[in-house]
Each structure stands twice: as C-alpha cells, then as structure tokens.
Amino acid sequence: MEEIIISTIQRTMVAGTPLLLATTGEILCERSGILNLGVEGVMAVGAVVAFIVTMTTGQPWLGVLAAMGAGMAISVIHAFASISLQANQVVSGLALTMLGLGLSGMMGKPYVGRPLSVKMENVAIPYLSDIPYIGKALFYQSPFFYLAVVLALVAWFFLERTRLGIQVRSAGENPKATETQGVNVYVVRYWSVIIGGAFSALAGAHLSISYSKSWVEGMTAGRGWIAIALTIFALWNPGRAIWASFVFGGIFVAQYLMQPLGISPNFLAMLPYISTLVILLVISLGDPRKLNAPAMLATPFKRGER
C-alpha cells in the first residue's frame, strides 16, 4: 500500500510537470494580451529537437537548450503575425500548431522508436528526500519537476512584484495607456510570446527526454491544449497554476489506476478532457467574473489608433 501511495504521488508530479511548464508560459503570454494557441505545436517541436540533440550529442541539457531555442524561434512567427501584422490570434495560433506538429513529424521521422541511451537521472534533494512518504514522492524527482515549480514561482514573482511584470500585465489590460507611459507594448508582447514559447518547448523536452525517453509522432497528445485550459483554470496566476497542473497530473494518473477496475480504457482516456469542461463550468457557476481574462486578450493593438 505504502509503495502504491508513493508511486501515485510521484507519477502525479511527473504527469503534471509538462502541464505546469506550458501553462506558466501561456500565462505569461496571455497576460501581455496575446492568445497563443500554438502551444501544442511548439511543445512537439521542443520534444523532437530535445530528443535529436540529446541523442546525437549525449548531452541532455544541450538538448533542453536547443529545444528552448527552437521553441523561441518558431514562436516568433506567431508574434510577428499577431503583434506586427495584427492578424487574428486564434487562427495564427492554430496555424502554428499545424506547422509545429508537421515540422516535428518530419524532423523526427528517422528517430521514431529509437530509445535514448543517456538518461536524465532523478535528483534527490538532501534531507528533504528522507522524509517518510512524501520525501520520496516529492523530493526525488526529475530535474524538470523542480525546474517547473521554481519557474512558476519566478513567473509569479515577476508578474506580481516587478516593474517589468507590471508592464506585461498592463500591456494586456490597456495597451494604449501603457504606450503613453513610454512602454513599448510591441516589445513587451514580443518577448512574452517568445519566452512563452521557450516554456512550451521545455514541456516538450520533458516529454521526450525525461518522461518517455523516446520520440513518437503526436506524443504531446493534447497536453498543449490542456495547458491553455489550465491557464483559465489557474485564472492567469502562475501560483495557482502549480496546484492546478498537479491536479490534472493526478487525473492522468487516475486513468492507469482505474484500469484494473474494468472500466473502459477509452472512457478513462476521456477523463482529462471531461474534467477540463467540468472544472471550467464549476468556476463559472461559482463566480463568472473570475473567468475574466486580461481585458485586451486576443485584441490586436495598433499604434496611433484612437
């Protein structure tokens, strides 16, 4: 029993890690006023780039850096279209997802089914990992897990407590007023989209070099879309995103836990998606105002327009 509890918590944390990374990135991006539906595609590109670089160089961290670089580069497309050209952000983001899934499929084709020989070892946090039960579950994890939690906290601090963070938020709430304060809204939004892309790619890297240690086409399996829903669930707050992501990680794990009970595996596979709808509905029934997105989310900002 003890073993089961520990492994359940541990697997929940593992499953929640990519969700937390991608959600943090999307929150940053949406706070600046840009909706990025390209998360799924950028995640796939991150996964394949991390895998290829890790396999060829034998250096997982080099793979992670390369993935982030690729994620940032491909996100520039969405930034350019939606910020400079004021294009429709829903469609631009979808196009980015199509492109990302396509590119990852093409790049990864020679690597399908090849296992990774280098492993990213779990890291034990001294002393804390000795705590009974939760020590092993929470403090003996892949480096990605710690990275995800720390980055979410940093993002929270950045958005809520720093000058630059206020600029990001006000770019999303009232870009016109922000511009009159001497802030370049375009620059703020560009960087928010690009750094958001790095986060999505990091989530992908976790999937391919830490979580499954292999590459298969479509391995992101809708996690990017769930991250977009989690952004709403977290009410655009990276702090809330931490527990929201791990709740969803738990739902992913519950699928496997409930399989021996004889419930249809397809029904269990629906759980994360049904939960998303139910949770959004519960938030809305509780207090619909909470669902208020950044005021100018997905509204293009055109300089000099009254």
Next chain:
Amino acid sequence: MIHFTTSDRYNITAFRSFMTNVGSLGAGLLVISIIFLVAGVNPIFAISEIFMGSFGSVYGIKETITKAIPLILIGAGLTLAFRAKFWNIGAEGQLLMGAIFAVWTAQTLGDSLPGPVTVPLVFLAGFIGGAFWGIIPAILKIKYSINEVITTLMLNYICAEFLTMLIVGPWKGKTRFGFPGTDNLPDAAILSIIPGTRIHYATLILAIVCAIVLCVVIYKTRFGYEARVVGENPDAGKYAGINFLRTSLILMAISGGLAGFAGVGEVAGIHHYLGYPASVSSGYGFTAIIVAWLAKLNPLYAILSGLVFAGIIVGGDAIQISLGLPAATVEIVNGTLLIFLIMGDYFLHNKIKITFGK
C-alpha cells in the same frame, strides 16, 4: 533609410481580395519550398508532384473531388461560425458525432425501408448528431462564458474516445473477425457513387446546395445579419436586442450539422462501416478551418477553396509514396499556407508606402 508608413485601406475590392490570396499562397509556397530544400527534397519536383497527383490525372481529380466533399461542407459551416467570431475548432468531433448518429440510425432501420427513404433519414440523423455536439459549446459560451476554443477542442477528444469505446465494445461487429469496427451498414443506407470513382454524389450535391443556401442566409436574411453583428459589433448587437443565445445556438447547430453531414458522407459513402476515428476523418475538421479562411468567410468560395485543399491532401498522399516523406508533410504545407493567408490580410486592410531618404 527606408521608411514604411501605413494607412487604412477602405476600398477593398473582390479583385484585390483575390489577388491578396494569390500573393499569400505564392509566398507560402516559397517558404514551403525552402522547408523541402532543407529536408533534402527538390521543392520544384515535390510541388509539381503534389499538383500532378491531385489535378494532373483522372484518378487524381476523382480523389480530389471525393475529399473535397467533407471540406466544402465543413468549410461552409465554419464561415458562418467564424463570421460571428464563434471559433469552432470542434468540427472534427461534430463530424464524428454525425457519423455515430448516422450509423446508429442506419443499423436500427436496417433494410426495412427502401433506400430513398433511408438515406435522407440517415443524413438527418447525422445533422442532428453534429448539431447536438455543436450547440454544447454554444450554451457553455453564452450562458457560462466559457471560451469556445477550449470546449470545442475538448469535445473533439471526448467524441473520438467515445466512438472508439463504441467500436471496441457494444458496437463491435461480428463480421470484423475481432477487429474494432461495426458491421457494414445495410444496403439501403449506402450512398451510390459515380461508377469508377469514389464520389458519393448525393453528398457532393448536398455540399454545393448547402454552400449556396448558406451564402443566401448570410447575406440576405435577418439571421445572417444578426450573426455578422454578433461577430463584428457585439455591443451594438446587445442594444439592438439581438438574442445572443438564440443566434449562437442556431449558427452552431448549422455549423455542427454540416460537419455531421460530412460524417454521414464518409461512413455511408466511403467506408460503409464505423471504424477508428482517424480513419473516419483524416483531420477534415481542422483543414476546413483553412478552407473557410481562404474563402474569405464566404461559403460560396468554400467550394473552390475546398477543392484546393482536397488537392493538397491527395497530392500530399502522392508525394508520401513517391518521395518517402512523412504524413506530417501535409500539415507543414497547411500550417504555412494558413499563416501566410492571415498575414496577407494585413496587406489587404493597410496601404503601405515605402519612401527612401532621411
């Protein structure tokens, strides 16, 4: 120094709009060529193979028309939804739900009724299935202010799993030798095809009629006007007393229903049984988004743009075989073209003056 000054363009003619699309597609093809080049494939050869594979042979043209049927149906429905700024990304799920309803109806009726009665009933069931799956996000959006992009997407996944659950479980056919899938549909529900092709013409005619009717609905009826106001100026719509819930319900019932029609066409016209979701629809619900966009949200033009993207699917299959490229290649082509199409809008709506000097 080079200076760019932009100003709004108000006189957007149909010709300029068309030429912008042509320019966008041209620029997109250029970038796709570069991607092919990097992937070690001769881009001129690849692109001409795509074209020859889809429009360059009798077989290709037949296949292109077959695949255009669902794209026209869904694309036309999406033009209505997108005009009201209802971002329906769930056509894939609506198609599958239409197929599920159609298969249930066909299997229940069996051969008890003659074909001319059964077929319309099956189409009706498909429409209801798609509409049902389409109005859920409409209710969630208008009554509970839940973003439709998320809900329509989640419903795609839910429907795909639900369908799989049916075909591996209660609906698993006795004639499938243990493989997932229903038994074949009764003969009365099978759609006739043009001999020598896979074109199920009833659905093709239905698609064209739907596109024309929808064009009239959007431009000539009160409902069409209301749908446009909801999208373009929701505040004005509220003051004018437009019932947002009613309008959204109707437009999503139509948009989802047309996707449901497409689902009927696929199961009753092509496969003749219900198989895995990926075999029922090869991403038509997503490709149709580009179809609607290329059509500049005019359902009539969706007929043409549906043919273009059907051609890309068929040609993409051809180069997969002849050049050994992965299936994802078509997605690269689609994604790139879509990005350039929306970028092109900027140059349609803005005049750009380039001046040289200080």
